[in-house]
Amino acid sequence: MTDEAIRTERLSKHFGRTVALEGLDLEVPRGEIFGFLGPNGAGKSTTIRLLLNLIRPTSGRAWIMGVPVGDVRAAHRHLGYVPGDVALWPQLTGMEILTYLGRLSGRVDTAYRDELIERLRLDPSLRARSYSKGNRQKVALVAAFMTRPDLLLLDEPTAGLDPLMEAEFQALTREAARRGQTVFLSSHILAEVEDVCERVGILRDGRLIEVATLADLRGLNATVYDATLDGPAPDLSDVPGVASVEPLPDGVRVTLTGPPGPLLERLAGTGLVKLRSHEPSLEEVFMTYYESPARPETGLTARLDR
Numbered sequence: 001m002t003d004e005a006i007r008t009e010r011l012s013k014h015f016g017r018t019v020a021l022e023g024l025d026l027e028v029p030r031g032e033i034f035g036f037l038g039p040n041g042a043g044k045s046t047t048i049r050l051l052l053n054l055i056r057p058t059s060g061r062a063w064i065m066g067v068p069v070g071d072v073r074a075a076h077r078h079l080g081y082v083p084g085d086v087a088l089w090p091q092l093t094g095m096e097i098l099t100y101l102g103r104l105s106g107r108v109d110t111a112y113r114d115e116l117i118e119r120l121r122l123d124p125s126l127r128a129r130s131y132s133k134g135n136r137q138k139v140a141l142v143a144a145f146m147t148r149p150d151l152l153l154l155d156e157p158t159a160g161l162d163p164l165m166e167a168e169f170q171a172l173t174r175e176a177a178r179r180g181q182t183v184f185l186s187s188h189i190l191a192e193v194e195d196v197c198e199r200v201g202i203l204r205d206g207r208l209i210e211v212a213t214l215a216d217l218r219g220l221n222a223t224v225y226d227a228t229l230d231g232p233a234p235d236l237s238d239v240p241g242v243a244s245v246e247p248l249p250d251g252v253r254v255t256l257t258g259p260p261g262p263l264l265e266r267l268a269g270t271g272l273v274k275l276r277s278h279e280p281s282l283e284e285v286f287m288t289y290y291e292s293p294a295r296p297e298t299g300l301t302a303r304l305d306r
C-alpha cells in the first residue's frame with residue numbers, strides 16, 4: 001500500500017466565478033499530523049469536501065490511502081471526519097447517535113469509545129437538541145476517533161472547545177499519530193495547531209502558498225529591530241540581511257535575518273537614539289503569509305524553501 005495518506009494532483013474547484021481551490025499539489029505521509037491553515041474563505045473546507053467526494057473537482061485528482069476519492073466505498077473505510085459545523089439528529093441522545101454511527105461503520109472499539117466520552121467530558125445521555133456547539137463537536141470527535149480510522153479529516157475541530165478540552169483533543173491526536181493514524185487538521189489559528197502538527201500548509205485565496213515544518217518556521221532566526229532616530233531614516237534596503245524596512249513615527253522597523261553588525265554600522269552615523277529588538281512570534285511569521293499580497297518580501301520564504 002502507498003506511503004501517503006493523502007495525495008492531490010493539481011486539484012481545483014471553482015464555484016461559478018469563485019475560485020475556491022486552484023491547483024493544489026499536496027502529499028501527506030501516513031502517521032503525520034498535518035495542519036491546514038488559512039483565513040476564512042481560503043478553501044480549507046472545500047479541500048476536505050473534495051477529499052470526502054462530497055463535491056466533485058473542477059479539475060485535478062485526489063487519493064486517500066492510495067484509493068481514488070471517487071471510489072467512495074473503499075476510500076471511506078479509511079476515514080473519520082469532523083465537519084466544521086456539526087449537525088446531529090436533534091431528538092436522539094448523544095449515545096444513541098454514537099451507537100447508530102457505530103453500527104453503520106461496524107468496527108467500533110466500545111471501550112475506546114467510552115474512554116473518549118470520559119476524556120472529552122461528554123454527557124451522552126442528553127438529547128442532541130440540548131447540546132451546545134462544543135458538545136456537538138465532542139459527539140462528532142468521539143464518532144470520528146472511535147473507529148480508529150487510518151485518516152482523520154478534522155475541519156476546525158477545536159473551534160467550540162474550551163482550553164482544557166482542546167488540550168485533551170491534542171493528546172488524543174498525538175496518541176492517534178503514535179498508533180500510525182494520520183490527522184489532517186484545518187484551522188485559521190496557528191496557535192490551535194502549532195503544538196501538535198509536524199508540518200503546516202498555508203492556504204490563501206485557494207492557493208497553497210507554503211508548506212513548512214514547525215521547526216522551519218521557528219528556526220527562521222529573524223529579528224525585528226525598532227530604531228528611534230532623531231533625523232531622517234537612511235536607506236537600509238541594501239544592508240546585508242535586511243528583509244524588510246517599515247517607517248515608524250520616530251524611526252524605522254527593520255526585519256533582519258542575519259547578524260546585526262552591518263545594520264548597526266549603517267545606523268551608527270544617523271542620530272540613533274534607541275534600538276530595541278525582539279524575535280517575531282510564530283503568529284507574526286504566519287501573519288506575513290496571510291497579509292502580504294504576493295509572496296512575503298521578508299526573505300523568509302527563501303529560507304523556508306532551502
Ligand SMILES: Nc1ncnc2c1ncn2[C@@H]1O[C@H](COP(=O)(O)OP(=O)(O)OP(=O)(O)O)[C@@H](O)[C@H]1O
Nearest residue numbers: 015018020038039040041042043044045046047188
Ligand atoms: N457551495 C458553494 N457555492 C459557492 N461558493 C462556495 C461554496 N462553497 C464554498 N464556496 C466559496 O469558496 C471559497 C472557499 O470556501 P471554503 O469554505 O472552502 O473556505 P474555508 O477556508 O473553509 O473558510 P472557513 O474557515 O470560513 O470555513 C469561499 O469564497 C466560499 O465562499
